[in-house]
Amino acid sequence: MLLTQTLLETFLSTRKESETICAPLEIEDYVVQPIEDVSPPKWHLGHTTWFFEEFLLKPYLKDYKVYDEDFSFVFNSYYETVGKRVIRSDRGNLSRPSVQKVYAYRNYVTNAIKILLDKNSDENLLQLLEIGIHHEKQHQELLLTDIKYILGNNPLLPAYSDSIKEHREESHQQDWIAIDAGIYEIGHDLDTFCFDNELGRHKVYLHTYEISNKLITNKEYLEFVNAGGYTSFEFWHAEGWDWVCKNQISSPLYWHLIDGDWSSYTLEGLQKINPNTPVSHLSYFEAFAFAQWRGCRLPTEFEWEVAQQYFPWGDRWEWTESAYLPYPGYQKEEGALGEYNGKFMVSQKVLRGGSFATPSNHTRLTYRNFFYPHLRWQYTGLRLAK
Known part of the structure; x- marks a missing residue:
């Protein structure tokens, strides 16, 4: 009861x-x-x-x-x-x-x-x-x-609310977290709610890697923009480059260059870009290209899950290098609820963490979000690995 x-x-x-x-x-x-x-x-x-x-x-x-x-x-x-x-x-x-x-x-x-x-x-x-x-x-x-x-996308760029804050700076110093090679367990194993795509728990082998304890900021991403990142094919997947050219993409979603200064549309209306807050509204294509430009890469979802205890997360959904696939032993539910996750396990990338928009008591360290690589209307950002 x-x-x-x-x-x-x-x-x-x-x-x-x-x-x-x-x-x-x-x-x-x-x-x-x-x-x-x-x-x-x-x-x-x-x-x-x-x-x-x-x-x-x-x-x-x-x-x-x-x-x-x-x-x-x-x-x-x-x-x-x-x-x-x-x-x-x-x-x-x-x-x-x-x-x-x-x-x-x-x-x-x-x-x-x-x-x-x-x-x-x-x-x-x-x-x-x-x-x-x-x-x-x-x-x-x-x-x-x-x-x-x-x-x-309203031409007047109206504010949703003047009392909602979607930006938060990460105040800690940037550092690289070293993770030793070894066998690690992945997936949900607690007696609490999870979606079926977080099951079953299984072992993976990871090579030695390092992962940043901070998300990439607007300032760092602006350096990529100013360095011609959107006009240099060498950093992009072929599909990503086609997406950039076809859609004339030159900056993250909601960024506006006005009289030489960058602003972005927020729920409070149009605001000057805060250089110190995590960049958001990126596609996987953009996250990958930025990582290539920096001489790094995106972490896999398994690397992210193993390392998550060493950094704060939940401010931005984070793109990973992992395809959205079933875990070993995955079984879909019978009936209509079996359509909830399983039938989407193709052509999508996994995101980890959470975001400003995620409700309380909803996400967890094993939560697997997933979107197609070109989508960026969610609060999607990135952290680097190497």
Whole structure:
């Protein structure tokens, strides 16, 4: 009963936090979708609600009445086994249902979950509830970064809030951490929540390496920009160079050169770049090219996990040199939840750590984030290894 109550409290606070994130928005902001990778805030609010309805209420709450039969089609994201859905690039066309109706849907489902937990404390149900909570936390991170992209592509560059600080300097001195060659264990092994892609725990052999205890700063990255890093093919993968040329990339996302000085769009609006904060909004292509320019490389995700005890992390998602692949013995869940991670294990790179936008009590040292190499709307940065 204590576990049920704790999960209920976490569930309710998580639901509230999603709505708190949206509180500074104007009603017009809720529907905008500038690119396929960015979903409208209204869709995030609906999708996270649909998840609880689809995977908990429909199978576990007797006589549950679905709020709206069309909402599965509207708010299903990528679950092929659940049914048809609006294609991702069309989410911004959903002027209906209204924002007001989506909030009513959230209240309806949240109240139904409270009723469900009052009647049922089945272990499988509680496990699904915990997954649903962390699923919504994942979307809170996406929600905040999507809002930044939406507002950051508005010609007026409006501020989301003047009381939110996304920048933090690392005050410690830069140093190289030496790790001896040897066999190390990787993966989640605690009796706490994790996603299935963090399992199973296994051994890897690592050669001797060094890893920086600090993230690369804006000042360091600006040196790469000024040295012609974006015009020198020698530092780039062929695919990365094609991406630079095709998209005319010459700086990190949100950087603006104004009258000879660099500024960046932040959630507080346009700000002068702080040279001492970690650089962010880089693609893997850019992180790799910078490392090549410095005569270093990116760490593998295993090198990062072994060394993480020696440096602070969580301010920026950190690109690694590792492809997103299953661990030995990996098994997908049966049914629709088996689509959560496994089917994305191709053509993507692993990121480790967390970011300014990551909700509390969500990330951990074994957490494996993953994105395609060209994506950079998240708070993505890098640390060097050699």
